[in-house]
Amino acid sequence: RPAGRGFALPAGPDLRHFLRAAAAGQPGPSPELPPELPPEPGSTAGAPKVYLETYGCQMNVNDTEIAWAILQKNGYARTKELDERSSRDSPFWCLRREKAEQAIWNRLQHLRALKARRPQARAPLRIGILGCMAERLKEEILHREKLVDVVAGPDAYRDLPRLLAVAESGQQAANVLLSLGETYADILPVQTSAGGRTAFVSIMRGCDNMCSYCIVPFTRGRERSRPISSILQEVRMLSDQGVKEVTLLGQNVNSFRDLSEVQFQSVAAPGLSRGFSTVYKAKPGGLRFAHLLDQVSRIDPEMRIRFTSPHPKDFPDEASVLQLIQERHNICKQLHLPAQSGSTRVLEAMRRGYTREAYLELVHHVRDSIPGVLSLSSDFIAGFCGETEEDHQQTVSLLREVRYNVGFLFAYSMRQKTRAHHRLQDDVPADVKKRRLEQLIATFREEAARANAALVGQAQLVLVEGPSKRSASELCGRNDGNIKVIFPDAELEDAAECGASGRAQPGDYVMVKVTSASSQTLRGVPLCRTTLSRAAASH
Numbered sequence: 001r002p003a004g005r006g007f008a009l010p011a012g013p014d015l016r017h018f019l020r021a022a023a024a025g026q027p028g029p030s031p032e033l034p035p036e037l038p039p040e041p042g043s044t045a046g047a048p049k050v051y052l053e054t055y056g057c058q059m060n061v062n063d064t065e066i067a068w069a070i071l072q073k074n075g076y077a078r079t080k081e082l083d084e085r086s087s088r089d090s091p092f093w094c095l096r097r098e099k100a101e102q103a104i105w106n107r108l109q110h111l112r113a114l115k116a117r118r119p120q121a122r123a124p125l126r127i128g129i130l131g132c133m134a135e136r137l138k139e140e141i142l143h144r145e146k147l148v149d150v151v152a153g154p155d156a157y158r159d160l161p162r163l164l165a166v167a168e169s170g171q172q173a174a175n176v177l178l179s180l181g182e183t184y185a186d187i188l189p190v191q192t193s194a195g196g197r198t199a200f201v202s203i204m205r206g207c208d209n210m211c212s213y214c215i216v217p218f219t220r221g222r223e224r225s226r227p228i229s230s231i232l233q234e235v236r237m238l239s240d241q242g243v244k245e246v247t248l249l250g251q252n253v254n255s256f257r258d259l260s261e262v263q264f265q266s267v268a269a270p271g272l273s274r275g276f277s278t279v280y281k282a283k284p285g286g287l288r289f290a291h292l293l294d295q296v297s298r299i300d301p302e303m304r305i306r307f308t309s310p311h312p313k314d315f316p317d318e319a320s321v322l323q324l325i326q327e328r329h330n331i332c333k334q335l336h337l338p339a340q341s342g343s344t345r346v347l348e349a350m351r352r353g354y355t356r357e358a359y360l361e362l363v364h365h366v367r368d369s370i371p372g373v374l375s376l377s378s379d380f381i382a383g384f385c386g387e388t389e390e391d392h393q394q395t396v397s398l399l400r401e402v403r404y405n406v407g408f409l410f411a412y413s414m415r416q417k418t419r420a421h422h423r424l425q426d427d428v429p430a431d432v433k434k435r436r437l438e439q440l441i442a443t444f445r446e447e448a449a450r451a452n453a454a455l456v457g458q459a460q461l462v463l464v465e466g467p468s469k470r471s472a473s474e475l476c477g478r479n480d481g482n483i484k485v486i487f488p489d490a491e492l493e494d495a496a497e498c499g500a501s502g503r504a505q506p507g508d509y510v511m512v513k514v515t516s517a518s519s520q521t522l523r524g525v526p527l528c529r530t531t532l533s534r535a536a537a538s539h
Contacts, residue, residue, distance in 0.1 A: 376405060
């Protein structure tokens, strides 16, 4: 789960702007990000410059792109280097995000030193923080060592130009107000990767589930969905740019509800998965996630579609979402089903709205509905409030029973404002959390290795991302199940063009025969270059 981003900004024409973004708090997948873009063509030497450096969860990745789109529209240019010796003739920003709040505080100390070394002849460095952490810790951020000048919450990115102007006058500036309607639907995010072939598309913001451990409803507000028309516009733009994989992004994507079209506002609310409940009343009206997924998957038959994160409760038995996954060759046969715990007692304390038995029934339903579903992933929290050793062992056994391919496992860290903070005791000692987390990780890796080993000998369609980090002679990509696949970079025949051959490039689809597997990676030999449609037709 995303929790924050921040930045440092300067004031005036002869100063360095540092924009820092940070993620912290609740668990969530953390993808590796590609290199940043060079300055935009045609930018002038005197324009304020932006440096982007992003780590952490996908929601903040998308927020970075929204913030950059706003800044670009307001005259900022891009730079590739965060260099203290940057041009004296233009303002400079750096936009950055880290994995945890402590990393932000540590980075602020580095900026303090940078600020102190700055020659007096130049304008002073201004520092600020954006995102969930900014919203949640506004007072502490502004007053801790008086180091931060600007604070902006996740719904205040449109206000950045004004906040920066206030900062340039030497005053602190803050806007952390949450919105009931802000989705940035009219802002097309500017992709922050150079020639990237994958992208995240935010379809909704906020969350209504109110799980007792989660800070998101308090830092990102209540659920609100983008109009489908704006989402389709963004996906078409990405397709035109050569993007080959799009991930639809939200805190709870399968509760998506577009209310922008009047004729659909009286549609009945869908049911929940069998054995699941929710803390809020069913919400009638609107176009739902299945309709969005259907429309997105029709845009480009050569573009893979993923989505994250869904809530298990929103996969009812009659759900057309599962049917679409089965039918459409470009919707990945991979699901993220965050369990959080294998103990019904702990799940109740977490306010997840289901039992262990209901969750397992859903897993069986998914696997029955989508024969050959390639990959299941999940989130787990070790050491939640009141968790006993028996509760922990039930989580261990759930990991063994389901056998996930991908897992995101974390020790519990209590957050202020959450229901757990007000109602529960964080009573599991740190050393016990650490031991339990280590056991969960070991169990996950053992079972994931077994699940991935079942793919040895099979041909997998891989979307090439680029060279392997460990060897320039190998390429790296991901299969339909979002599992990393490494294979030699070699001359390959093109199945779509008889007689043509060449080396695979980022964005190409390559059929790879798996020869070995670990808990996190598959290795294989490339067979040929192909297309998504051709590969689907041959199976």
